[in-house]
Each structure stands twice: as structure tokens, then as C-alpha cells.
Amino acid sequence: MTPKDASDAHDGRWSDLDRPPLNAASLRRALVREGSLWSSLDVVPVTGSTNTDLAARAGTLDEGAVLVAEEQTAGRGRLDRQWTAPARSGLFFSVLLKPSEVPVHRWGWIPLLTGVAVATGLSRAAGADTALKWPNDLLVSVGGQERKAGGILAERTGEDGVVVGVGVNVTLHEDELPVPAAGSLTLAGAVSTDRDPLLRAVLRSLERWYGTWREADGDPAVSGLQEAYAAGCATLGRTVRAELPGGRSLTGEAVAVDGDGRLVLATAEGVQQPVGAGDIVHLRPAGAGEM
Structure with a gap:
């Protein structure tokens, strides 16, 4: 068994039947194919930060590499804030993008694009209403209150790459939340919290939005990204x-x-x-x- 397939097995660490491991082989079959943006997909049981790990290997990887962790011990958000969650309780992954044909001054749209893609994918696959808080937070409604259920961190790597990290709380319960203002898809009443289809939906949504934006040379208006972000942004009008x-x-x-x-x-x-x-x-x- 290779390290990247370690999470395929039902090993001794799988003690919570509500939180089965991701099926790396199945995810690769569904997402890594001819003509797809996604060139590779690895799942590791635990790491410090998927962004850090993927950035360290960016020079040897093709665009579209995906690294998923069942647990992060040093996950980072904006302003070096720490992101913590129990093992297999969420989606914690990073992707490598190389939008070389898009003018660099438009690369600032990548985290906003990712937010639109994540919110769209989760709304469809999880059946939970989601909204975006500028610039990079995913909000859900829990008991009529807005709570942060996810975040995005985009970092330049090398001359031509951007590593985008995504963290989404899926099955966290109230007593597991890192702060009272946090939330999860479960607490928001999601109809599905199976992480395999959720991850597939998010990555397919990201592939569509990234492709449309890239074809428009990164123009947020022509690609429809600016309009879509505004429509889903809970910050506007406040x-x-x-x-x-x-x-x-x-x-x-x-x-x-x-x-x-x-x-x-x-x-x-x-x-x-x-x-x-x-x-x-x-x-x-x-x-x-x-x-």
C-alpha cells in the first residue's frame, strides 16, 4: 500500500462510524481523467498544512494537483490564524493552479473564484444554504445566526503558481467547535454530509469556474464571476x-x-x-x- 492510499483502508484509527475515511482511489477515478483540470489527487491521513506541503512540491507537479488531508495539525487561515478540527470531520485540501495566460493583476480573483465554486458545489451536494463573507469565508445559518463554516487561503508559489487551500467544517458538533461563532454543514441542517460526493462536487465546481475565468483572460465581468460573487456575498448591503x-x-x-x-x-x-x-x-x- 502506498502512502497516498493509506486512507483507503479501514485502519485502526477509524473509530467513529459517522466519519469514515475518504476513498482516494474512487476520488481519483472520478476526477483525474483525460481533459480534466485535475492531474493528481492524494489523500494523507494527517499533515501539518496541505498548503505548505503542496507549495513545497509545486515545482515538480503539474497544474491541477490536489492534496487532501483527513486531519491538519497546523492548518492556516488568513493572517496566520490556525484552523483546527477533529480528524475526518471536514474537507481540508489544497490545489495547485498555474494560470499563466491570465494577467497577474487579475490573480487576486482566485480566492473569490474559489469561494463561489465551493459555495456552489456545497449548496448543490449538501443541500445547505451557504453564503460568502468577503473576502474568503464560507457562512452557514445555524439557528438563525450566521456562522463561519469554511475558509480559503491562496498563496503564490514560484513564478507561475498559486496554491489554494480550502477548509470546510462538515460534521462538527457544538462541543467540537473551536469558537462559538464557528459552524458546520451538520449544524446547518445539511441533507448530506458524505465527504466523498461533497469533495467531488466542490472540485468539479472549481474546475468549471476556473476554466470559464481563464477562458475570459481572468476578466471577472466577462466570465460572470464578479456578478456571481456579488449575488452570493452576505457582506454586500451590510x-x-x-x-x-x-x-x-x-x-x-x-x-x-x-x-x-x-x-x-x-x-x-x-x-x-x-x-x-x-x-x-x-x-x-x-x-x-x-x-
Whole structure:
């Protein structure tokens, strides 16, 4: 048995019947085929970070390499935040993209594109309503409250590559959540939490969106990406606080996502200010908390 097939076996670590291991061989048969974006797919039982591992091998891999982990011990989100979850409780994977024909100034759309693809794939396959929080969070509704169930981290690697990491909580229960504001597909009432079809659906959705965007030379309007992101973005139309680099903050109504993927805030002073980086807090009425 090769290391990449280790998770195919029902080994001694499989003690939770509600969390069976992913079937790597079946996933490869479904996704790695002639003409597909996906060139390889490996599943490992545990690793520190799939992004770190895939980036280290990017120079020797073709575009479309996929690395999936049943458990991450040092998963990273934006701003070096840690992402933790029990083994086999979610989808934790990274993909290698090499959009060499797309102008580099449009590569900033890749994490937003991934968000659209993940939300679309999960909505169809899991039957759970999902929304996007700019720039890279996946939201679900649990008991009428928005909760973060997933996140995306895109990192440049070498001259021509981008490694995109995705983490989605699938079967986490309340007592397993890392923070109270977290959620999962199970808690959101998903009709399916079988991770094999969920992963297939997400990767097929990502392949479609990436192909359409690439064929449009990365133009977010021509590809329909800008419109799709705006339609699924829970941040738009909300009063938000942008916590910016350097300790600054900006409050206003989120009115648009511009052609560069930046969030445009309309401030009380009547100025429309684009925000390209920073944490976004969805402000709520007094006493209702924040997100």
C-alpha cells in the first residue's frame, strides 16, 4: 500500500462510524481523467498544512494537483490564524493552479473564484444554504445566526503558481467547535454530509469556474464571476467595519465588489472607499453581537 492510499483502508484509527475515511482511489477515478483540470489527487491521513506541503512540491507537479488531508495539525487561515478540527470531520485540501495566460493583476480573483465554486458545489451536494463573507469565508445559518463554516487561503508559489487551500467544517458538533461563532454543514441542517460526493462536487465546481475565468483572460465581468460573487456575498448591503493593516479601521456600507475584487465601502462622509485587504466585521444592532 502506498502512502497516498493509506486512507483507503479501514485502519485502526477509524473509530467513529459517522466519519469514515475518504476513498482516494474512487476520488481519483472520478476526477483525474483525460481533459480534466485535475492531474493528481492524494489523500494523507494527517499533515501539518496541505498548503505548505503542496507549495513545497509545486515545482515538480503539474497544474491541477490536489492534496487532501483527513486531519491538519497546523492548518492556516488568513493572517496566520490556525484552523483546527477533529480528524475526518471536514474537507481540508489544497490545489495547485498555474494560470499563466491570465494577467497577474487579475490573480487576486482566485480566492473569490474559489469561494463561489465551493459555495456552489456545497449548496448543490449538501443541500445547505451557504453564503460568502468577503473576502474568503464560507457562512452557514445555524439557528438563525450566521456562522463561519469554511475558509480559503491562496498563496503564490514560484513564478507561475498559486496554491489554494480550502477548509470546510462538515460534521462538527457544538462541543467540537473551536469558537462559538464557528459552524458546520451538520449544524446547518445539511441533507448530506458524505465527504466523498461533497469533495467531488466542490472540485468539479472549481474546475468549471476556473476554466470559464481563464477562458475570459481572468476578466471577472466577462466570465460572470464578479456578478456571481456579488449575488452570493452576505457582506454586500451590510454596515461593516474594515480592520485594516496598521491598526486602522473604516466603517461604512458595503456597496460593491469592484473589478479588482476589492470591497467598496460607502462611508458616512459620502466617500466610496475600496478595501483590498483586512478583516471585515459584520456590524449588527446593539446587543446582537458581531461577526
